[in-house]
Amino acid sequence: MIQASCHCGQVKFTLAAMPETVTSCNCSACSRFSALWAYFEPENIKFISAEKDTGKYCWGDKTIEFHHCKNCACITHYRPTAIGNQKRMAVNFRLVDSKLLDSVKIRYFDGADSWEFINQEPKL
Numbered sequence: 001m002i003q004a005s006c007h008c009g010q011v012k013f014t015l016a017a018m019p020e021t022v023t024s025c026n027c028s029a030c031s032r033f034s035a036l037w038a039y040f041e042p043e044n045i046k047f048i049s050a051e052k053d054t055g056k057y058c059w060g061d062k063t064i065e066f067h068h069c070k071n072c073a074c075i076t077h078y079r080p081t082a083i084g085n086q087k088r089m090a091v092n093f094r095l096v097d098s099k100l101l102d103s104v105k106i107r108y109f110d111g112a113d114s115w116e117f118i119n120q121e122p123k124l
């Protein structure tokens, strides 16, 4: 079981397993969040804190809502809206121990343009 926490500890959750990869996306939202997304089915994420402790942000096609800690502002996870894919959530893997983060491969997703994975870290 893997533990994750925002900076202040108000938002905490556990993950059932290590992800094989995490995803860095360059879309207009994710590039600003600087999140590294690990994808799970919702039943494999157990929140220790209540979602009342998070603020939400939803844009574009409105299929997912991004959550952040209302206290320390860390981007913590996203979950599907009512019209989104109910089987898929993502957590910001930057909230786990940095040694675990270092052990997982980062994939780069071109969410800004082609919507395909790209092989290398994009030039910033």
Ligand SMILES: [Zn+2]
Binding pocket: 006, 007, 008, 009, 010, 011, 069, 070, 071, 072, 073, 074
């Ligand atoms: Zn916090």
